[in-house]
Amino acid sequence: MPTAAESSPLIQPIGVDETPRLQPEAKSRRLTSLQERATFTTQPEKARHERFIRESIDLLLKEAVFECSNENSKVLEWRSPNDLAKEIDLKVAAEGETHDKLLQLLSKVVRFSVKTGHPHFVNQLFSSLDPYGLVGQWATDALNGSVYTYEVAPVFTLMEEEVLQSMREILGWCTDGKDEGDSIFCPGGSMANGYAISCARYNAFPQVKTQGLHGLPRLSLFTSEDAHYSVCKMASLLGLGSDSVHLVKCNSKGQMDANHLEDSIQASLNSGEMPFMVSATAGTTVIGAFDPLPRIADICDKYKLWFHVDAAWGGGALISKKHRHLLSGIERADSVTWNPHKLLSAPQQCSTFHVRKGKGTKEAPGILSATHSTSATYLFQKDKFYDTNLDTGDKHVQCGRRPDVMKFWFMWKAKGTNGLEKHIDTVFENAAYFTEQIRKREGFKLVVEEPECTNVCFWYIPPSLRGKEDTDGYTEKLHKVAPKIKERMMRNGTMMITYQPQGTLPNFFRLVIQNSSLTHVDMDFFITEIERLGKDL
């Protein structure tokens, strides 16, 4: 069998024969019509490529898509890095491989990858594999586009505007049919939080864009100690330094303490700093807490600070009439991070950033443009024959940008807002059921008595440690329980749940539910499985 390289040495558009469509002696011929070209296209290579693609799809559907949602299969087949390197021939080489070998490799990639769509993958703030999301993603890939100008991405550009506007409506920003907002897709929630800091800083000091921070007073911003690490990371990247981020204390539920926020702002002012922003969190990463947005909004009003809400995780709850009260006050935010790939289960990666008053006018561009545009003339020409307001790329810090909208739009079209709402209500109901089971089950203890979101944090206390809370070394011993159980479940492949310490608390488990096909049976399974794996510790 010829290797793929021999038979297809070039990077080709699919369906175009590798043999030159034009023989050398014909090269000097000028062709006047496209029709004439067709005679040079042969079919065998197209057929060979199509066969390979279809075989690959069959493999993916069977071994990745449907298998991963089968609860009788394993979440993962664990191999250490060294062993995994022996299982899959990852090395690239001078010569290409045959189609048969490529299919074998593909199968191995699937086999040893973690099945994030498996019902028992509750390890991260994403999971499940939505059929409509998958089709949307595959369509995106087949079209292989980049979104920056309307001319190159007409459909995706309009689709982004439609989806983002609908999200702003859900945020409560479009009153009386008026929409003053602006939004973008970002490569992840961390970047979205970076955009927030960038916009807030420009809002306070527009000269930063050209002159930088040099000569400005020391700027400061505020977020809770339980907020996502990206706030500090982005403050570093943006030249503010992580010290510019003041971490506000949380109460026992993991919510930002608004009194301490105001104290912190005062202390910062007293030390000569220039506060410019508060980043509240709607759904913290570990505990799932919602900061008191109305209180924080009041404080931001009082001190004239940019009010950002990182709702990367909790934003999806806005779609539910029953649960959107958790984010009450978000309608007052200056900007919001919201990742549909988290609670709404869109495929990876789908992150959005919204600015409430961001629209701008012809004369005065909105803040995303004002902060980030450089008006490169090779891409954003102003003498195009269409309205270049839809050449939206210059609002972004990326240039080429993968369309992340299609998967989410297609899901939304398929289910409707009502379907998305049912999804949210189901995952919250399952989390409540799980919490209730944990609360009454011997050997389990909740970290926060009343979890607000669908992450539930808890300890499993093996029989050997029960009733010994007051003995020496108890905390150290409990700290080692979760890692050991995690190791066992990884080696067994039966489920994946994460653990972490927080503050002075020893390692505890965090269950995350955003897969609405799970049932109470799954919730019971998680408990039983952790008991099974840990009871001898």
Added chain:
Amino acid sequence: MPTAAESSPLIQPIGVDETPRLQPEAKSRRLTSLQERATFTTQPEKARHERFIRESIDLLLKEAVFECSNENSKVLEWRSPNDLAKEIDLKVAAEGETHDKLLQLLSKVVRFSVKTGHPHFVNQLFSSLDPYGLVGQWATDALNGSVYTYEVAPVFTLMEEEVLQSMREILGWCTDGKDEGDSIFCPGGSMANGYAISCARYNAFPQVKTQGLHGLPRLSLFTSEDAHYSVCKMASLLGLGSDSVHLVKCNSKGQMDANHLEDSIQASLNSGEMPFMVSATAGTTVIGAFDPLPRIADICDKYKLWFHVDAAWGGGALISKKHRHLLSGIERADSVTWNPHKLLSAPQQCSTFHVRKGKGTKEAPGILSATHSTSATYLFQKDKFYDTNLDTGDKHVQCGRRPDVMKFWFMWKAKGTNGLEKHIDTVFENAAYFTEQIRKREGFKLVVEEPECTNVCFWYIPPSLRGKEDTDGYTEKLHKVAPKIKERMMRNGTMMITYQPQGTLPNFFRLVIQNSSLTHVDMDFFITEIERLGKDL
């Protein structure tokens, strides 16, 4: 027909029935084995989802993948934004749509999207649709992963290390089998250039990470006037301000003038600034020029500046023995941006950033970690049971991150390095042929006589303007020719090529070739088609 919402109201993993697997009366039952679960799974919903997915795939293969590589088809079917909004029902609504309606929508999305895989799409620094790249991309989607820890992405983590190390070898950084480098995948070349500035700045002033720029002297960096706009954009984002970027003059070939670079550094020093970095370009965006890397490396040595090379576009030429001389000197770079989705034709988006001395040790982390890590304990736990050196996420400014490696790895496996080399040699040969035709064809004029890369810039001068170079208004008239031809080709859908002004030069066309299935016939077609569309202007 039921709507998708009615029959599948929840976001589900594929193949899991919407009807609860467990009846209410059974909810209190505890299941002790996974096997017992299987009885609750029914098949009809899985079959319905699989049918829909397969119908979608058939549609995508026919209408997007194979049609787009057919030169008898249109590159695009132009609609103005208003007309396009009428053609596709983009609005999301309370209720979901039927599968039939969803397939119709999918077909419209494909129909009105630009076919970037079409042989006559030469509009951007990317094009074509590689069959192996597409399969790799679809596999990535089916696995729906995120890369930050080995436990969640074991295969993709090792695959990234393998591909990135092979790229460093090609950069000439692994002499005597020693590899001191480190690399990451980034969401685009702009972000990669941002990483370069961030690392260079940390290298000069590590305190920036915590303390920020406050109190530091004014920093400065240098790039050419033809460099990509992301250098300025990222300098703004990073708090340095766009004024901190000194634009060095280019010679008539579009290459950075090394003498002017040194003058600029001196002037910056004299004005009290602190230069810390030069960003050279290997393949400029418009002209395709390669800056004189060895000269720039010498200057960086002399002034102790970080030497970055933005080879986002030109990097692919390193794979060709015939053309890698263009990047001679890159082996001395401190960091490099290199996008396989450009010259190497990997699918969107595949961007990499490399640091030559970045590896670090257990005691002293490499510069990517040192600059960006925050050691979040909920994700990067140190008490895991495996070697956490492979939990590479903390080197990134993103948290969740789509795996962009699989598509490129799979292509590389399929073709081998030799296949990639043939690809590069072919696109360069086509560019040389096109240049030669333009040079001798009446009415065409090259912007740069000897293009270095596969972008070829030229004017088309319609008969009405020929011989009138010295008359009043000639330049203004010529400036309007390219936009008019572009409009006509968009409305005809026969090809897509971009145009832009540069400096004082009026609008000119930029042809970009990175699709190696094109032949001289296509090159001739581009010329004939531009003549056809513009001869009456």
